[in-house]
Amino acid sequence: MIFCQACGTTNREGSRFCNQCGARLSETADIACPRCGAPNAPDAPHCQKCGLDLARGRNDVWEGPLPRVEVPEEGTPEAPEQPRRRPEGVPLRRRPHGLPPWLDSAEQPEEASSELEAGALLPGEGELALERDEGEWSGEAIPIEPVVGVPYRARERPEQPPTPEEQKAADLFAAVSAEDVFASLQPGAEEEQSERAGRPETWLRVLVALTLLVAVIVPVLLRGGPLSAEGSVPAPVAAAARAIQQVPPGATVLVAFEYDAGLAGDLQPVAEAVIGEFLSRDLHILTVSTQPEGAALAEMALERVLRARGDAGARSRVVNLGYLTGGQAAIRALAVSIPSVIRSDWEGRPLAGNPAVAGLGGAGTLPLVVVLGRDLLAVQAWIEQLGAPFNTPLVAGVPALVEPALVPYQTAGRLQGVVGGLAGAAAFERLAGRPGVGVRSLAAVRAGAWAAGLLAITANIGFALGRLLRRRGP
Amino acid sequence: MRRILPALVALLVGLVVLLDYFLENPVLDALGSFLLEGAIILAAFALLLGLWNLLLVHERKVRRRERGWPASIVILLSTLGGLAVGLAGWRSGALDWFYRYVLFPLEASTGALLAFVVVSAAVRLWRLGSLEGTVMLVVGAIVLAGTLLPQGGALGVLTPLREWIVSVPALAAVRGILLGVALGIMATGLRVLLWIDRPYE
Numbered sequence: 001m002i003f004c005q006a007c008g009t010t011n012r013e014g015s016r017f018c019n020q021c022g023a024r025l026s027e028t029a030d031i032a033c034p035r036c037g038a039p040n041a042p043d044a045p046h047c048q049k050c051g052l053d054l055a056r057g058r059n060d061v062w063e064g065p066l067p068r069v070e071v072p073e074e075g076t077p078e079a080p081e082q083p084r085r086r087p088e089g090v091p092l093r094r095r096p097h098g099l100p101p102w103l104d105s106a107e108q109p110e111e112a113s114s115e116l117e118a119g120a121l122l123p124g125e126g127e128l129a130l131e132r133d134e135g136e137w138s139g140e141a142i143p144i145e146p147v148v149g150v151p152y153r154a155r156e157r158p159e160q161p162p163t164p165e166e167q168k169a170a171d172l173f174a175a176v177s178a179e180d181v182f183a184s185l186q187p188g189a190e191e192e193q194s195e196r197a198g199r200p201e202t203w204l205r206v207l208v209a210l211t212l213l214v215a216v217i218v219p220v221l222l223r224g225g226p227l228s229a230e231g232s233v234p235a236p237v238a239a240a241a242r243a244i245q246q247v248p249p250g251a252t253v254l255v256a257f258e259y260d261a262g263l264a265g266d267l268q269p270v271a272e273a274v275i276g277e278f279l280s281r282d283l284h285i286l287t288v289s290t291q292p293e294g295a296a297l298a299e300m301a302l303e304r305v306l307r308a309r310g311d312a313g314a315r316s317r318v319v320n321l322g323y324l325t326g327g328q329a330a331i332r333a334l335a336v337s338i339p340s341v342i343r344s345d346w347e348g349r350p351l352a353g354n355p356a357v358a359g360l361g362g363a364g365t366l367p368l369v370v371v372l373g374r375d376l377l378a379v380q381a382w383i384e385q386l387g388a389p390f391n392t393p394l395v396a397g398v399p400a401l402v403e404p405a406l407v408p409y410q411t412a413g414r415l416q417g418v419v420g421g422l423a424g425a426a427a428f429e430r431l432a433g434r435p436g437v438g439v440r441s442l443a444a445v446r447a448g449a450w451a452a453g454l455l456a457i458t459a460n461i462g463f464a465l466g467r468l469l470r471r472r473g474p
Numbered sequence: 475m476r477r478i479l480p481a482l483v484a485l486l487v488g489l490v491v492l493l494d495y496f497l498e499n500p501v502l503d504a505l506g507s508f509l510l511e512g513a514i515i516l517a518a519f520a521l522l523l524g525l526w527n528l529l530l531v532h533e534r535k536v537r538r539r540e541r542g543w544p545a546s547i548v549i550l551l552s553t554l555g556g557l558a559v560g561l562a563g564w565r566s567g568a569l570d571w572f573y574r575y576v577l578f579p580l581e582a583s584t585g586a587l588l589a590f591v592v593v594s595a596a597v598r599l600w601r602l603g604s605l606e607g608t609v610m611l612v613v614g615a616i617v618l619a620g621t622l623l624p625q626g627g628a629l630g631v632l633t634p635l636r637e638w639i640v641s642v643p644a645l646a647a648v649r650g651i652l653l654g655v656a657l658g659i660m661a662t663g664l665r666v667l668l669w670i671d672r673p674y675e
Contacts, residue, residue: 172606176598232633261578262585293581296573325521326514333510336503341511389495404644408652411645449618 214451236403236410237427240395240417244277247367252284252356254363256382257294257301259374263399264297267372269425269438270397271301274370277432279305279314284356288321288342290330290381291374295322295346308436319356322346331385335364335392364390368416372397376405383414395419481669488667528553613639 009020018025033040038049047054162170247253255275259267278285287298298320306314321342324330333341338360344350351357363369369392373379379396387394393416396406400421409415419428422445425438487509493499494506532546540546560569596614599607620636665671 172599172602172604175602176595176607234637261581262588264578264582265585293573293577296570296578299570300574324514325517326510327517329510329513329517333507333514336507336510340507341514404640405648407641407645408649 214447233427233431234420234424236407236418236420237424238417238431239410240419241277241428241431243368243393243395243416244274244281246393247281247283249282250284251367252286252360253278254286254288254366254369255298256369256371256373257287257289257298258291258378258382259297259372260291260293261297263374265441266399266421267374267397268297268301269422269436269441270419270428271298271372272305273425273428273432273434273436273438274372274395274397274419275301275305275318276309276434276436277428279309279311279317280432280434283317285318286321286338286356287319288334289323290325290327291378292323295320299346304437317356319351319354320346321351328381328385331381334362335386335390336362338363362390364392366392368393368395370395370397373402374399375402379406379409379415383409387414397424400424477672481672484672485667485669488663492663492667525553525557 007018007021007023009018011019011025015025017023032038033047033050033052033054035052036047036050038047040047040054044054046052255271255278257271275285285302287295287302289295289298302318302320306312306318321338322345324334324342326333330341338357339351342351345354364386369382369386371379371382371394373382373396375398379398379402382394386392394414395417396409396415397419398406398421400423403418403420403424406415406418410418419425422438422442426435426442429436429438490502490505491509494502529550532549534540535546536543536550556572559572562568592614596607596611600611616632617636617639620632662671666673
């Protein structure tokens with residue numbers, strides 16, 4: 001994209017004149033940063049002076065004209081930079097509460113708004129000028145949305161040209177992004193498609209629909225059946241089961257729900273399998289989350305397990321500690337002392353007097369902590385803040401995609417075991433002798449995988465046969 | 475002073491927490507715990523501040539009719555609605571209903587697209603004829619089949635193959651990444667402690 005320096009319109013690469021105003025475009029000319037006015041290369045992702053994300057501007061986020069910048073000829077002395085001043089007539093905004101200006105930026109002076117509409121100022125320009133004049137805010141927070149702090153070092157680093165490897169990766173990414181996977185389904189998109197005159201689209205769609213139907217119906221009809229066939233138990237799952245078996249009866253364990261609903265399909269079965277095993281071993285269970293949704297997901301898992309067991313008395317052995325802000329700091333504080341960080345459960349009941357937490361110190365002293373994490377970082381945080389410094393045994397439950405990333409921690413002894421996704425949950429349930437939602441869900445996923453595989457094979461055979469017949473035809 | 479004071483605070487807090495991590499000392503332990511609890515409280519306030527900022531930003535977008543302002547109305551309504559449900563229905567289970575029947579299905583639907591996106595990306599790479607794309611597609615298919623398919627007969631070879639992929643080449647790559655990340659974190663921490671980087675300015 002090339003910016004028009006006259007009106008700010010984005011134009012296609014290779015354009016010689018602006019689509020909007022007709023001004024001559026120059027691909028090599030510098031463009032002005034909308035915030036600080038520094039000249040930048042047209043394709044520069046960030047301003048070389050202030051670090052502003054210029055790519056956003058090329059996506060039409062900046063509205064209004066860009067200011068012209070006179071780029072001095074080589075060899076001529078640069079004019080001294082003029083300090084940006086508050087526009088005349090625009091009153092200084094007062095901040096009686098001492099808040100940074102972007103908090104009360106909704107109260108724009110009318111004069112600034114009128115200048116903005118007239119195109120004299122860019123969105124946020126008036127605010128920046130005001131903020132700089134007041135001298136209390138660095139102007140690094142862009143008061144547009146969201147508030148972004150420009151990294152300190154980014155302001156000093158000159159723009160670096162990409163290395164050949166980076167350029168190759170960028171080209172590959174651009175090519176992948178531009179690739180239309182379903183081009184073959186578009187009638188008339190290519191010569192080959194035009195020969196088939198839309199017929200493949202119809203039968204392929206029918207085939208896809210039938211496949212999905214089979215994938216849904218088969219597990220329901222077979223109730224598992226051959227799709228639930230037992231496979232070998234993965235070693236990380238067996239290790240996790242052993243770690244749980246080593247916890248003495250009556251002890252308290254902690255389960256951290258570090259995922260959101262987007263991964264509930266993969267991780268709720270793991271949570272239910274682990275909690276069910278804890279309850280069957282008469283353990284006390286604490287659940288906690290540093291993700292806002294984790295507390296609700298924990299409550300759902302606990303409810304399902306308790307309902308399935310039909311043991312109302314078991315509820316007294318379970319405490320949902322809810323959501324804890326602070327990320328890694330919260331984990332560390334929890335590891336040091338649970339009562340000093342959390343004083344009531346998720347429903348607001350005080351923890352004092354609850355038998356599940358009676359006499360508890362920090363989570364670091366617990367015999368086992370299970371981390372159900374959405375990604376590597378979530379598990380890493382518990383390893384670094386609790387497992388490693390306190391030598392607390394940790395077991396991780398993660399989506400199947402994340403499981404390989406945890407192997408180094410397991411081989412190093414930082415994790416006692418890993419239960420990965422639905423397959424891990426199903427294996428764990430079988431080991432525990434209580435097939436549950438993991439086994440049932442795995443059957444459905446297996447049916448889907450089989451159906452998708454068969455679809456791919458059938459479609460490719462059909463496609464190959466079709467090409468063969470056309471070549472041999474008249 | 476305005477530059478020095480934040481730097482001194484950051485330096486002292488960083489050092490205390492770091493020393494508390496490595497040393498056994500009752501004074502450091504108490505100080506470290508105090509700072510950690512302070513961080514938790516600050517994070518809670520930051521959450522409120524973020525909410526306030528979100529409301530202001532989108533209110534302004536709506537008022538000025540900036541690009542995408544209808545979406546801002548949806549954000550404002552859903553944010554305020556969620557807040558009202560949470561505050562009013564704390565004991566009645568309304569928040570629980572909101573979570574279960576609005577938020578979770580929406581997020582689960584979005585999350586379910588992940589597999590499609592990954593497969594789509596793999597197929598795109600493969601169609602471009604790149605070696606990396608072909609390797610990614612083949613390895614992904616083996617790992618997926620080794621995980622999901624019932625392991626009987628000829629398919630029995632898939633499980634050891636999957637185990638080998640996960641425990642040898644994938645493990646080597648992950649170790650390299652983890653070491654690189656750890657070194658980067660150490661370097662960043664040292665730069666902040668040595669006052670070379672000042673992200674809080």
